[in-house]
Amino acid sequence: MSVQVSVTLPGALVALFPRASPRVEVAAATVADVMAALEARWPGMRDRLCDSRPAIRRHINVFVDGERATLDTRLRDGADVVILTAISGG
Secondary structure, eight states: OOEEEEEEOOHHHHHHSTTOOSEEEEEESBHHHHHHHHHHHSTTHHHHHBOSSSOBOTTEEEEETTEEOOTTOBOOTTOEEEEEEOOOOO
């Protein structure tokens, strides 16, 4: 059963997709459903976030209510999903 969740996208990703918003509400039961909803709104976005296994790409981090998540992570109504790009440096 899908629930309403809030998704925060990284600025670098938003910049690649015209009319994308840094924060969006979607109906989803799992993180995989979030990826599908983002793909439906902005075709090509899932390929930026997921690889062909399918799994979340190594340089992308997804958190649900502050906890690290996978594509199988189930969502509760009103969950806060944050997608971040990995930061590297030395």
